[in-house]
Amino acid sequence: MLEAHAMASGMGGMRTAGDLVARMEMAKGMRINEAKEFVAKKLNVSIRELSDPIVMGAVRDELNLGLIQQMPDRPKGMEAKFRIAELLGIEINSVNRFKAKAGL
Amino acid sequence: MAKTMQRLGDGIVVEMTADEVRKAVEEGTSDAAGRAEVPELSEDEIKHIVDIYTRPERIVSVEPGKEVVLSHDEGTVKINAGVSGGAGLGIDCGRLVASELYERALGADIIEYGHIDYSYKPLRPILADERILVERTLLVTTAPFWYGAMPNLGLYTQPDGPFPNPTELLNKGMINEARESAEGMIEHAVRDMVYVGSGIYEAGADCINFDTTGAFGDVDFMATLTATEELKKRHPDIIINIGMAGEFVLGIHGGLKYDGVRLAGLWPHQQVKLAEKAGASTFGPVCNIVTSKSCPWNIARVITYMKACVKASKIPIHNNMGMGVGGIPLSDTPPVDAVTRASKAAVEICQLDGV
Numbered sequence: 269m270l271e272a273h274a275m276a277s278g279m280g281g282m283r284t285a286g287d288l289v290a291r292m293e294m295a296k297g298m299r300i301n302e303a304k305e306f307v308a309k310k311l312n313v314s315i316r317e318l319s320d321p322i323v324m325g326a327v328r329d330e331l332n333l334g335l336i337q338q339m340p341d342r343p344k345g346m347e348a349k350f351r352i353a354e355l356l357g358i359e360i361n362s363v364n365r366f367k368a369k370a371g372l
Numbered sequence: 373m374a375k376t377m378q379r380l381g382d383g384i385v386v387e388m389t390a391d392e393v394r395k396a397v398e399e400g401t402s403d404a405a406g407r408a409e410v411p412e413l414s415e416d417e418i419k420h421i422v423d424i425y426t427r428p429e430r431i432v433s434v435e436p437g438k439e440v441v442l443s444h445d446e447g448t449v450k451i452n453a454g455v456s457g458g459a460g461l462g463i464d465c466g467r468l469v470a471s472e473l474y475e476r477a478l479g480a481d482i483i484e485y486g487h488i489d490y491s492y493k494p495l496r497p498i499l500a501d502e503r504i505l506v507e508r509t510l511l512v513t514t515a516p517f518w519y520g521a522m523p524n525l526g527l528y529t530q531p532d533g534p535f536p537n538p539t540e541l542l543n544k545g546m547i548n549e550a551r552e553s554a555e556g557m558i559e560h561a562v563r564d565m566v567y568v569g570s571g572i573y574e575a576g577a578d579c580i581n582f583d584t585t586g587a588f589g590d591v592d593f594m595a596t597l598t599a600t601e602e603l604k605k606r607h608p609d610i611i612i613n614i615g616m617a618g619e620f621v622l623g624i625h626g627g628l629k630y631d632g633v634r635l636a637g638l639w640p641h642q643q644v645k646l647a648e649k650a651g652a653s654t655f656g657p658v659c660n661i662v663t664s665k666s667c668p669w670n671i672a673r674v675i676t677y678m679k680a681c682v683k684a685s686k687i688p689i690h691n692n693m694g695m696g697v698g699g700i701p702l703s704d705t706p707p708v709d710a711v712t713r714a715s716k717a718a719v720e721i722c723q724l725d726g727v
Contacts, residue, residue, distance in 0.1 A: 269694065270444060272711035273727055274479045275431060277719045279439040286481035287515040290441040293688040293725055294516060294579055294611045294653055300440055300688070300725040316437035334514040336476040345512040352514070359609060362510035362517070362576035 282328070282336045285311065285318040288352065295358040310355055331355060376426045379710050381663035381670050383701035393668045394422045400665070400672030407620075408639035410680035413672060417721050421675070424717050425668045431712045440719050441726035443690050445583045445615060445656075446520055447484035448474050468509045475515045481726075484518035484581060485509075491524035492561065493533070495568045502568075506575040518613065519572045520581035523565060523596050525588035528557040535560075538591070538624055554591045554625040558598065565599035570606060579611040579653070586643075589622030590635035593643070597630050597650040604651035614647045615656030615692060616640070619677060641680035648687055654726075657681045658692045661702050671699035671714050678722040688725035691718055698727075 279286030285307055292303035304315050311331070317323040328335055333355065334348025343351060346366055353360040366372075375387035388396070397418050405412040413421070424432060434440075448470035453460040465473075467485045474480040487495055487502060495502060502519075510517060529537040535557050541550035569580045580603065585596040600612050621643065623636025631649050638646070640657035647655045659674040674691070682689050696702035699714035718724060 269700070269706045269711055270442075270474075270478055270480070272431075272706070272708040273442055273693065273715050275708075276433045276712035276715035277438075277440055277727060278442040278479060279481055281442075281479045281481045281515055282475055283479050286439075286441060286479070290443070290481045290516050290726070291578075293441060297653060297687050300723075303441075303688075303725075319436060319439045338476075345514055346510070348514040361573065361578055361609070361611075365507075365574075365576040366511075 279319050280321060282334060283321045284324040288333070288356065289318065291352065291356060291358060291360070295356075307356070376428075377709070378425065379667045379701055379707065381661040381665055381667065381696075381701055383703040383707060383710070386666065388666065388668075390422060390426050393425055393666075394418065396666045396669040397421050397672040400669035401676045404659070404673040404676035408641065408677055408680065410639070410641060410676060413676055413679075413721075417675070418672075420721060421668065421672060421717050424713050425671070430709050432716050433712060434716050434719055438720070440724055441481045441690070443482040443518065443613070443656075443726055444474070444480060444484050445581065445692070445694070446486050446490055447471075447480070447518070449485045449488060449490070453488045468505060468512070471509050471513050471517070475513050480515060482516045482518055483513060484520050486520040486581075486583075490520070490583070491522045491527055492565045492568050493524065493527045495521060496564050499568055499571045503571055503575040506572055506577055510576045516578040518579040518581045519577045520583045521568070522584045522587065523561055523582055523592050523599075524584070525557050525561050525592045525595060528560050529553075533557070533560070542624075551625050551627065554628075557591060558595045561595040562599045562602065565595065566602045566606070569599065569603045569610070569612075573603070573607050573610050579613055581613045581615060583615045584617035585614050586621050587617035589624035590626070590628045591624045592617070593621050593635050593638075594625075594628045594630060597646055600647070600650040600652055611653040612651065613654045613656060613690070614650075614652040615690075616643060616658040619657075619659045639680075640677045641684040644681050644685045644687070644689070648685070652687060654688045654690055655681075655685060656690045656692045658697045659699070661696045661699065663702050667699060667701065667710050667714065671717050674699045674714070675718055675721050678718060678724065682722050682724060690726035691722065691724050693718060693727050
């Protein structure tokens, strides 16, 4: 069922910009169009390109936002979340916790 | 007139002409509008639903650029055991690995899990173990992470909990005793939900999800609103999703009020206002499936309720669309034709922020 929804109406998560748009909804209470416009502006892409894996794969790689493919020397997990928090200008709870626990 | 393939709310295939589909949509929207006292769907919206549901393709979708965010109640737990005894795939992998699967193989915008005993009460004694797994999960995943469980006020009734079951007391005409028991249940549930919610937030989770809120009626809803308010006081930056169990809040207590509003009898467009007041960041309304009616009838009800909810809300709305809710057939394996039609129709007409 997850995949049926994903094919029908899902943004695609880390394949595209779905996780980033989700973070703006959660962190700032943005509705979907506002969240998409905000993220598109930050990434310098169009709204339609936000859900294009070809465009977003390149953008995510360039900006170190994390990719679904696990390749050497690319930010993963917490590393990518640091970059996402900085790019979007939001607080990410786990990032702040990591900084506190790591003494950063 | 040519017949089209449709399904009933239990997933069984039936054949309906386009005229019959239209009639079902009209009846569905009329049913929902009458119950919740919200506007019926417009002629254009009815036509759009009929168009979607009479297409011959197996899978339909929104246009590129019109996609929304997907969240997943209980989410990655389903890869393995499922929750509370069922619906899992039995693939022997832990929740951390399942989260990585959701994030990288299944395109999830938001990842989530909870414990297999998916309620807040049983989490209290094992919170430390859950915190450890959440902390580890957050190190290796990138997508937003929700931790979910159900308020499940029923667990606070005897023999599982300390309080006499209010519904049994009501059957005996013991109304005052039923209310007193319900109020005690709320106090205990709020204690557990705040304790667990705080712990998981401190572990680094992006969101605490109160799933199936309202399953025990207004008692349940009050506990969740109160717990949300308390958690926001303790942790102003905490993100909370309130996801409902049903379209209508049953009056088990009947006299409970939040911010001066009686909880019994509230519909989605009214529920969301209280969720906002309590401090919820996102809201997941529900419309329950009627298994004997067709999916077009059911989706018309869903969209009628959710249009009003989206319009009334100031926070993002993630309509619950799963097994038996949101126009999706009540089945452990919902058919892709039914799921994609419901998904497309609801997202396009309601202007949902997510599903």
